[in-house]
Amino acid sequence: MSLVELADVSYTYPGGVLAVDGVSLRVDAGESLAIIGQNGAGKTTTVKLMNGLLKPSSGRVLIGGEDTARRTAAQVARRVGYVFQNPDDQIFNTTVAKEISYGLKRLRLDAGESERRLDEAAALTGLGDRLEENPHDLPLSVRKFVTIAAVLAVDCEVLVLDEPTAGQDQAGLDRIAEIVEVMTGRGRAVVTITHDMEFVARHFARVVVMAERRVVTQGRAEEIFTDSAAMATARLARPAIVELADRLGLADVGLSLDALADAWRSRG
Secondary structure, eight states: OOEEEEEEEEETTTTEEEEEEEEEEOOTTTOOEEOOOOOOOOHHHHHHTTTSSSOOOOEEEETTEEEEGOOOHHHHTTTTTEEEEEEEOOSSSHHHHHHHHHHHHHTOOOOOHHHHHHHHHHHHOTTTTTTTOOGGOOHHHHHHHHHHHHHHTTTEEEEEEETTTTTHHHHHHHHHHHHHHHHHHHTOOEEEESOOOHHHHOSSSEEEEEEEEEEEEEEEEHHHHTTTHHHHHHTOOOOHHHHHHHTTTTTTOOHHHHHHHHHHTTOO
């Protein structure tokens, strides 16, 4: 059973703006899934439907086989955690520790388990020495990790990251990649919506391409990024490694730089 399934889902905002039109996709346990497309393609609406912030105008959204129509937004968010693109839309506490702990209080865990989760989330996001700082005083790149830590602590089955790499340096990118690896290794799923094709190519196994409020195609990352027609339809640039492989006549080596280098050397 998929953790999340969207079955022919459409959503129209108040005022009549159609944002998602007949979208079907699934999210499985232990997988990393990227949803890519231009602004206005329907990506953000799609993930908000996943975590209950929005309810479909038609079609069904299933979380662990249960229809979200029968659940409150809070109940769905307990299973599908959403990290907003702008951390200032989520942060409201006066210390990093309080921000991370806020969701834990609603779970009514014992003190020892709450402290363990706080410490683990802080360690994974690099915030262990900043717990008593005011998150509003931190740089934007660090504030993003505060909101990620707050969702990690709740231990949702699905972690949704909205443009997580924006504004990050290489150390931040490496940390996000580690979070994806750790969470999928635990059997959780990680979903991202992003314009960062290079990051997706390196760290996400499956890709959904959206354009004009619909899914254009979906499949393994190496299949999608070498599908010139699908990328052109969505008006997306292919990752640099795919362009390089094409120029070298090695388009079938996948998305690994090491594999590309080995294939080039084997040519003699």
